Amino acid sequence: MRKFKEFILNTGMRLAALITCGLLAFIIGNILLRGVRYITPQLLTTQTSYLNDTIGILPNILNTIYIIIVTMIIVLPIGIGAAVYLTEYASNRYIVSIISFATETLTGIPSILFGLVGMLFFTQLMGLKQGILAGGLTLVMMVLPTIVANTRESLLTVPNSYREGALALGSGKWHMIRTVVLPNALDGILTGCILSIGRITGESAALLFTAGFGLRLLSFFNALQSSSATLTVALYIYANEHGNFNVSYAIAVVLMLITLLLNLSAARITRKIKDRRNG
């Protein structure tokens, strides 16, 4: 009887693992199978033209990069600053726990709500036009918790003996943080960045009302204040409005490659930093 139970459990767990892996393989395989053949140089390097009846996603690739740049430039100083304050300076434990609870809760809010708030606040209240700036600001709210949480966790793993060592040599608090604490928290901060970039790349709901649906090729500064669709939004547009699933699958392949690249580089950077530190 006992053996039988064990057998059932064992098979059950194997089955669960198999389903997990199978599902992943199915999704990736399906997308690759349907999308790869529609990736052409023309698709990647031009913009959609109704006159020539061609479709190109270069503007969307650029918009995705633009929005990553805008979001990260704004979110990094705020997020890292907040994390440093919470771990190194704040002395009121009660307030710290409230703020951590708030940031944790923020991560669980559906992104469409961020989109709604972003639209109401940035475009209607502050008068920004739909575009990369309004979209980027919305994403800042969304990824801020990730940056704060990762940075904080990473700061907490820096041994106190380093801090003591620096202070005992006469270092001031900020100098200590800059020279000893932050460099040793770098891997966590970078992991947070890459996770955030992944989230930005994959986000669509929060951008529908804020960054917009524009498909024109624009320079960085023009895109800030004009409707610009990122890759994920473009995927939605081509599938939903144009009924062109081939292009959507091609975009999906591009998105998957970007995600893969980000994850690989995250793993690599973390390993490199660890190696260097342990000499």
Add this chain to the structure above:
Amino acid sequence: METIIETKKLNLWYGDHQALYSVDVEIQDKEITALIGPSGCGKSTFLKTLNRMNDLVESCRIEGSVFFKGKNVYGDKVNLTELRTRIGMVFQKPNPFPMSIYDNIAYGPRLHGVKGRKKLDEIVERSLRQAAIWGETKDCLKKSALGMSGGQQQRICIARALAVEPEVLLMDEPTSALDPISTGKIEELALELKENYSIIIVTHNMQQASRISDKTAFFLLGKLVEFGDTEQIFNSPNDKRTDDYISGRFG
């Protein structure tokens, strides 16, 4: 002999718990002073009041005064950077920064604005020589300090403290995490260093105290029970509690 550090009616609390009771002590220049006593007797706490490392403990409250060369360390206009430069510290667990040996030693001098490769090279070599670890490190200054053994790391930490040319060196059980050979090296080093520095060392090791120190202070439950020449403390202590502790009847 000159007095370099003097405490007067030094009381210290962690929250409601009083950890030091009215400690009066005079520490002489260019001597090794050992602080001994059972765990939790306040000797490490006392050591950390001297360079104000206890400031880091939130609930810590201090009354009384600590004079370093006649100036109250807890006075109004004390510059902590200057104080901690003049009173260096070595910790129980070797704590080199996770950077190269060179950068570890240069950390303090750079903090004080020493620039220029040549000047820094000089300081690094001098400090490592003083800490008797130049021979083992001169060919791998660019390597991470974390790659060295525990004993080597501790001597690197001593070199790091010496690089800013302190006058006093506080050592908080510097050999408790080390093997006997590394311990011997650090003890020998301490004896050499006392030519130029005043050393205050917390130790659990009675033999160590009697081997290297000139003066010994015996702490018990936050009170300074006895303070005097090491020879006298170990051979003919005045207080019965000192006698009991030294002869191993408790602690």
